[in-house]
Amino acid sequence: MPDASEPFAIATHQLRKCFDHFVALEGLSLQVPHACIFGLLGPNGAGKSTAIKMLTTLLDPTSGSATVAGFDIARQPVEVRRHIGYVPQMLSADGALTAIENLNLSARLQGLRGAERRARVKEALAFAGLEATASKLVRAYSGGMIRRLEIAQATLHNPQVLFLDEPTIGLDPIARRTVWERLEHLREKGTTILITTHDMEEADTLCDELAILHQGRLAVVGKPESLKAQVGENASLDDVFVHFSGVGLEQGGDYRGTRDSRDAIQRLG
Amino acid sequence: MNRLLSYLNETFAVCDAEVRKLIRDPTELLSRAIQPVLWLAVFGQVFSQVRGIPTGNLRYLDFMAPGILAQSILFSAIFYGIAIIWERDLGIVHKLLVTPAHRSALIMGKAFAAGLRGLVQAAVVYLVAIALHVEIRWELMPILTVAAGVFVGSCIFSTFSLVIACIVKTRERFMGIGQVLTMPLFFASNAIYPLELMPGWLKVIAVCNPLTYLVDALRSGMIVGGTSVYALTTSFAVMLSVFTVLLLLAARLYPGLAR
Numbered sequence: 001m002p003d004a005s006e007p008f009a010i011a012t013h014q015l016r017k018c019f020d021h022f023v024a025l026e027g028l029s030l031q032v033p034h035a036c037i038f039g040l041l042g043p044n045g046a047g048k049s050t051a052i053k054m055l056t057t058l059l060d061p062t063s064g065s066a067t068v069a070g071f072d073i074a075r076q077p078v079e080v081r082r083h084i085g086y087v088p089q090m091l092s093a094d095g096a097l098t099a100i101e102n103l104n105l106s107a108r109l110q111g112l113r114g115a116e117r118r119a120r121v122k123e124a125l126a127f128a129g130l131e132a133t134a135s136k137l138v139r140a141y142s143g144g145m146i147r148r149l150e151i152a153q154a155t156l157h158n159p160q161v162l163f164l165d166e167p168t169i170g171l172d173p174i175a176r177r178t179v180w181e182r183l184e185h186l187r188e189k190g191t192t193i194l195i196t197t198h199d200m201e202e203a204d205t206l207c208d209e210l211a212i213l214h215q216g217r218l219a220v221v222g223k224p225e226s227l228k229a230q231v232g233e234n235a236s237l238d239d240v241f242v243h244f245s246g247v248g249l250e251q252g253g254d255y256r257g258t259r260d261s262r263d264a265i266q267r268l269g
Numbered sequence: 270m271n272r273l274l275s276y277l278n279e280t281f282a283v284c285d286a287e288v289r290k291l292i293r294d295p296t297e298l299l300s301r302a303i304q305p306v307l308w309l310a311v312f313g314q315v316f317s318q319v320r321g322i323p324t325g326n327l328r329y330l331d332f333m334a335p336g337i338l339a340q341s342i343l344f345s346a347i348f349y350g351i352a353i354i355w356e357r358d359l360g361i362v363h364k365l366l367v368t369p370a371h372r373s374a375l376i377m378g379k380a381f382a383a384g385l386r387g388l389v390q391a392a393v394v395y396l397v398a399i400a401l402h403v404e405i406r407w408e409l410m411p412i413l414t415v416a417a418g419v420f421v422g423s424c425i426f427s428t429f430s431l432v433i434a435c436i437v438k439t440r441e442r443f444m445g446i447g448q449v450l451t452m453p454l455f456f457a458s459n460a461i462y463p464l465e466l467m468p469g470w471l472k473v474i475a476v477c478n479p480l481t482y483l484v485d486a487l488r489s490g491m492i493v494g495g496t497s498v499y500a501l502t503t504s505f506a507v508m509l510s511v512f513t514v515l516l517l518l519a520a521r522l523y524p525g526l527a528r
C-alpha cells in the first residue's frame with residue numbers, strides 16, 4: 001500500500017500555527033516513515049492537537065508546509081482527505097445512531113458504494129469486535145467499544161495514514177490494550193499511524209518513533225530506545241521527557257487543555 | 270456525471286443519518302406541533318370572531334392557516350443549528366470534515382432532512398386545520414405546491430440557522446440570537462396579516478423576507494379561495510435563490526467549526 005515514490009508518509013517543513021498572537025506550534029519539521037506508529041508526545045497544551053488538525057486539513061497552517069501520503073495539505077486537501085483517517089480527541093461516533101449506521105455514514109462519505117460498501121462495513125464490524133452489538137445505539141456503548149468503532153470508521157477506506165488524537169485517554173487498561181492491538185494490526189497491513197499521547201507507557205510499548213513537543217516546540221525526535229540511551233543507562237521515557245523538555249509531564253498544560261481531556265474522559269466513561 | 274453521483278451519494282448519506290435520528294426522537298417533533306395548535310385554535314378563532322383584520326371573502330382563520338403552517342416550519346427549522354453546535358462540541362463535525370465529501374453536500378443532506386421533517390409538521394398542521402373546519406384544498410397540484418413550499422422553506426430556514434451556528438459557535442449565543450431573529454421574521458411577513466395592510470417600511474422588510482414568499486405560495490395552495498399576490502414561479506424562484514445563496518455561504522463557514 002505505501003507509495004514507493006514518496007520516501008515518507010508524512011513530511012512537514014517549518015509548520016507553524018498562531019492563534020492571533022499566540023504561537024501554538026512553532027516551526028515543526030518532521031519525517032514519518034511508512035508503516036510505522038509514530039508518537040507525538042507532550043503535556044496538555046503542547047500543540048499536539050493543533051499539529052494533527054493541520055495535517056488532517058481541518059486547520060490552515062499560518063506558515064510552513066506539509067505533505068501527507070504524498071499530497072500537499074494546503075494545495076491538495078481533498079486528495080489528502082481521500083488517503084487519511086482521523087480519530088479526534090473528542091467523541092466522534094454519533095451516540096444517536098447504531099454502529100452500523102455510523103459506519104454506513106462514514107463509508108458513503110468516503111465514496112464507497114453498493115456491494116463494496118456493505119462488504120467493508122461488515123469487515124469493519126468484525127475488526128472492531130462489535131458484530132453482536134452492531135444494531136444498538138452507540139450511546140449505550142462503553143468507552144472502549146466507542147474507540148474501537150471510531151477506529152473502524154476511520155479506516156473503512158483503507159487509508160494510507162491514520163491519525164489518532166489521544167486514542168486511549170480515559171480508557172481502562174484492558175480497553176487500552178485492545179486499542180493498541182488494533183493499531184498494531186493496522187501497522188502490519190502497512191498503515192502509517194500517527195498518535196498523540198501524554199502517556200509514557202503507551203509511547204514506550206506502541207510507538208516505533210517518538211517526537212516530544214513542548215510549548216509548541218519540537219524538543220527531540222528518535223526511537224524510544226535511542227532516546228533512552230541518550231539520557232543514560234536505565235533511563236525511562238519519563239526521564240527522557242524531563243531531560244529534553246526541562247519539565248515533568250505533570251507540570252505542563254493549561255486550564256483549557258486539562259478541561260478538554262477531562263471532558264473526553266467523562267464522555268468516554 | 271461521476272461527480273454528480275458522488276455528490277448525491279454524500280447528500281443522501283447525511284440525510285439518511287439525520288432522518289434516522291429524527292424518527293428515533295419524535296418528542297421534539299410533537300412538542301413543536303403544540304404551538305401551531307395554540308395559534309390556530311386561540312388566536313385564529315378569536316380574530317375570526319372580531320373580524321379585526323380584513324381578509325376579503327376569506328374567514329380570518331382560513332387566511333392565517335397557511336401563515337401558521339409557515340410559522341411552524343420557521344420556528345422548528347431555526348433551531349436546527351443547535352444540533353450542529355452539539356456535533357462540534359463532540360468531534361462529529363471534525364469526523365465529517367476529514368472525509369473528501371463536498372462541504373455543500375454535507376449541508377444539503379442536513380437541509381433535506383429538515384425538509385422531510387417539515388413535511389411531517391405540515392401534516393400535523395393540516396390535521397389541526399381540518400379539526401377547526403378550515404377549508405382545505407384537496408386537489409393534487411395544490412397539495413404538491415404546499416409540499417414543495419414546505420420542503421424548500423424548511424431547507425432555507427435550517428440552512429440559515431446553520432449559518433448562524435457557524436458564526437456564533439456556542440449554544441448560549443445561539444439561543445439568544447435564535448430568539449431575537451424568529452419573531453421579527455414572523456411579524457415582518459404576511460403570515461398573519463396581508464401585505465396591503467402593512468405600513469410602507471414594514472412592507473419593504475416583508476418583501477425581502479423569504480417567509481413572505483413561502484406564505485404567499487402556501488396561501489393559494491392550501492386554502493379554498495386563498496389567493497397569492499406573487500406568481501408561484503416568482504415565489505419559488507426567490508426561495509430557491511435564497512436557499513442556494515445560504516447553501517454556498519454555509520458550505521464556506523462550516524469548516525470553521527472544526528478550528
Ligand SMILES: Nc1ncnc2c1ncn2[C@@H]1O[C@H](COP(=O)(O)OP(=O)(O)O)[C@@H](O)[C@H]1O
Nearest residue numbers: 019024043044045046047048049050256257528
Ligand atoms: N482554536 C484555538 N484558539 C486559540 N487557542 C488555541 C486554539 N486551539 C488551541 N489553542 C491553544 O494552543 C495550544 C496548543 O493546543 P493543543 O494543540 O490543543 O494542545 P495539545 O493537544 O497538545 O494539548 C494551547 O495553549 C491551546 O490553548
Ligand SMILES: [Mg+2]
Nearest residue numbers: 048049089165
Ligand atoms: Mg490535544
